[in-house]
Amino acid sequence: MTTRKISNDQLHIEIDAFGAELQSIRKDGLEYLWQGNPEFWGRKSPVLFPIVGKLKHGRYVYDDAIFKMSGHGFARDKAFNLIDENDESVVYELRSDKETKIVYPFEFRLRITYRLNGNQLSVNWEVKNLDEIEMFFGIGAHPAFNVPLGTGKFEDYSLGISPEKNRQLIPLNVEQGTIELNKKQVVEGHTFNLSRELFKGDALVFETPEATEVVLSNSVNERSVKVSWEHMPFVGLWSPYPSEAPFVCIEPWCGIADDDNTDGDLTTKFGINMLSPGKKFKAGYTITIN
Structure with a gap:
């Protein structure tokens, strides 16, 4: 069995060793995490490593050599080893191997810890450079949350970003999946009411230079999800367009x-x-x- 369960008196969590990916977040019998219906998007909460997003033409150059890598990297498609667990936490580890060295020429160790504390689940990453050279990488989160949460419809929900301030939006080239830094713009306001058209330009990607939180809430019940972090310079907010997918992703990133x-x-x-x-x-x- 590759799936592990951790729980306390408020939350019940499941994590799979494949990709060290969250599989379930339940509270009071309600599932908060998207369950990966492939009709819309077959994943739930993949770990993005050693890149976040797509590479231009699906490749990069390092030390005069060309390497090919698919979007969001390979960690989400690798089996991690379970190295520690108790009732309320688990630790998974991935190390470089012959397969990873083909697309990523560095020796590394990636550890991911999931830990419960009351109604909170903390997810912590530790990347160690096991090589004798400098290592270059990105890492990010991609959790998807059900919308609605129990009751209501997609349009009854909103995403609120704190601190409440104007912030930089980095547009995406929808066809290429790349970003357009020369088109960065300041966006006023901090609350985004969910609609399909909100994601017509793909993900909303914001710079988050300070401690930030994004809250998914609604106008019909008290249920909500808050994703918070301190040292992650970007966040992506995404739901597939134009499909009417019943979820939204809140994705803090150390990379883009x-x-x-x-x-x-x-x-x-x-x-x-x-x-x-x-x-x-x-x-x-x-x-x-x-």
Whole structure:
């Protein structure tokens, strides 16, 4: 059995070793996490590593060599090892191997910890550079939450971003899946009422330079989901368009898709993280269920 369950008096969580991916978040018998109906989107909460989003032409350059990699990287399609668990937490680990070295020429260790505390689930990442050279990577979250949560319709729900301020929106090139940094714009307001048209331009990608939280709430009941983080510079908000998919994703990222104008060099990629040999990178986010 590859699925593990953790629970307390408020939440019941399931995680699969394949991709170390969340499978279920239940409170009071209600499922809050999207259950991966492939008619709309077959995943639930994939871990994005070692890139976030798409590469221009599906490739990058490192040390004069060209590497191909599909969008969001390979971690979501790899079996992780369970290295620790108790009633309220689990720790999974993925290490570089012969397969990963074909598309990503670095030795690494990725550990993901899921831990419960009351009505909160914390997700923490630790990337360690096991190589003798500097390592370049991105990492991000992609949890999808059911809409509606029990009652109401899609349009009864909204996403609110805090702190309440104007922020930079980075448009996406819908056909290519890349970003358009030269078209960045300031967006006023912090509450976005859900509609299908809201996602006509694909995901809404915002810069989040400070501690940030996004709350999915509604006008018909008291149920809500809050995703919060401190040190993640971007967030994507997404639901498939034009399909009437009954979910929305809240995706904090330490990394982002390629810019339209990139030269493909991994070491200078916008939003990339650099990690020295033997060093560790840590980041994470918290899901609060009400």
